[in-house]
Amino acid sequence: MNPAETPDSPDSGGTPHEKHVMTDEERAEYERLRRHAAVRHRGVRRAGSSVLLLLALLLAPLAxxxxxxxxTVSDTDRYVETVAPLASEPPVQxxxxNRLTDRVVENVDVKAVTDSLTRALQDAGAPPRVVEGAESLEGPLRNAVRTVVDRTVxxxxxxDVFQQVWEGANRRSHAAVVNMLTGDRQGALRAEGDTVRLDVGAVVDQVRERLVDAGFDKAAAIPDTDRTITLFQAEELGKAQDTMRLLDILGTWLxxxxxxLAALAVWTNPAHRVMLVITATGVGVMMVVLLVALAVVRRVYLDSVPPTALPTDAAAAIYDTFVRFLRDSxxxxxxxxxxxxxxxxxxGPGRPARAVRTVADRGTTAAGRGLSRAGLRTGASGRxxxxxxxxxxxxxxxAGALALVLWNHPTVGAVALVLGIALAVLIVLAILAAAAGPADRAGQRAAAL
Structure with missing residues (x-):
């Protein structure tokens, strides 16, 4: 309805009345109220958009x-891919x-061997000097045993045997990560109280078998107990497990x-493009915060590991291996x-943005005109x-965004590849559009007239 007109009165029986024309004061008041309503509406949209953005940014690192x-927990292949490099890390090896060599040497009774040799020499009537020499063989013999055992281990x-055993054991028990998070005492990786331990029983069996084959019959007595390595101890492990359980539940929907929330923040804001810049920048800042948090947690973890339980370089290798995919993401x-x-x-309308667009347009236009002059006109397709x-x-x-979404665990290299392909396609399309030729465009305008 035209605001400058008034409707017919319902009691007039359809008799037309003169149209009311707004005065300058009435029109000014009407425009003022209209602007006020628009401003209030835009303010509500901005406020709602800000709330949505804040929620999205707070949830981004958790997501x-x-x-x-x-x-990592649900995908066996992903879990094996995560822990497999540990078997080839020199500090972990x-x-x-060292642990297996100590276990073997402890079970080889070198003193019993030297005592037996001493008694045999005494019974044979060997000179006292020879008997004393046999008694002093315990140290060199222990060192020789340790050297041979260390070389074999x-x-x-x-x-590659250790690599295969390691990956096979983890593939069969990929639920070990779940056990660590939930506190179950099963699998290769498990939590016991505030301690996280790694079961190397399969490796012990392999080493014991190799030593027995090499002639160390005593190696068969390597005990089945104490076949675990303490990875780290943390007083807050219980709380971390509770948090990880919650994150696992929300892993799909968060x-x-x-x-x-981020899409709604951009959509509800009156300035969509500006809000997209703000949202993308905010998410980037939160990712930097997450990387810093991972570095801080790494330092706390290394400080919590006693050197007697695990060397610092081995602990660092374990942590870096476990979180490398999180860092990559x-x-x-x-x-x-x-x-x-x-x-x-x-x-956007910024001067640098306009300058970049101008340079790009001039470059593609020049390339397209070069093709046109060379006789490679695209004609109607170019138009x-x-x-x-x-x-x-x-x-x-x-299409580029969809490719990244469908990409299985995209990396920075994958993003660079998709971006390069998208830019190349846009440049080619712009050049083909510019290669339609000025004569063709003139003919098109004439046909339209």
Whole structure:
């Protein structure tokens, strides 16, 4: 209804009345009220968008961690891929070699051997000097036994056999991570009170068998007890387990909820592009915070491990191996956030953005005109590409985003590859659009007239 007109009175019987024309004061008041309503509406949208953005940013680090926990625990291949490198880490191998060598040497009674040799020499009437020499053989003999055992154990631990045994044991018991988080005492990795232990029983069996084959019959007496290595001790392990259980439950839905909140924050804000820049920047900042938190947790973990339980370099290797996929995911999301913020800014009215677009347009236009002059005109197809350029750009960007979503655990390299392909496609489309030729465009305008 036109605000400058008044409707017919219902009692007039349809008799027309003169139209009421607004005075300048009435029109000014009407415009003021209209602007006020619009401003209030935009303010409500901005406030709602800010709340949604705050929730999305707070949930972003938790969503990344939850997805990592759920993915590592539920996917056997992913779990094996996570723990497999531990078998080839030199600090971890050194710990296993030293522990197994100590166990074997402890079960070889060198003193009994020297005592038996001394008695045999005495019974044979050997000179006292020879008998005393036999008694002093205990130290050298113990060192020789340790050297041979260490060499044998090292060959086993550094061979492909250890790698295969390690991966096979973890593949059969990938639920060990769940056991650590829930406190169950089963599997290769388990939590006992405030201590997390690694069961190396399968490796002990392999070493014992190799030593027996090498002639060390005493190695068969290696006990089945104490076949675990303490990874770390933490007083807050119980709370961490409770937190991880919650993250595991939310692992599927928390990332989805975070993405939905971020999308709603952009959609509800009146300035969609500006809000997209803010959201992407905020997510990037939260990923940096998560990387810093991982570094702090690493330092706390290393400080909590007694050197007598596990050397610092071995503890560092274990931590870095377990969280490397979490770090990779965080870095990938950081790169995606930076790229999203940059692209959203380049589509804005800022002077640097306009300069970049101008340079890109001039470059693709020059290349297209060069093709046109060379006789490689795209004709109607080029004109169609030029008329639908904005739509095609959106399709290419959407296709790139979909490729990253469907990519199985994308890395920074995968993001760079998808971005490079998307840019190449956009450049090619722009060049083909510019290669339609000026004559063709003139003919098109004439036909339209």
């Amino acid at each position: 990344v961690v939850a997805a990592w926990v759920q993915d 050194e710990v296993v070699i 090292t060959r086993v631990i550094t061979s 990332p989805v909820l975070t993405v939905v 965080t870095r990938t999301l950081l790169v995606v956030s930076v790229i999203t913020a940059l692209v959203a800014y380049l589509y 169609w590409l030029a008329d639908h350029r904005a739509w095609l750009t959106g399709v290419v960007i959407a």
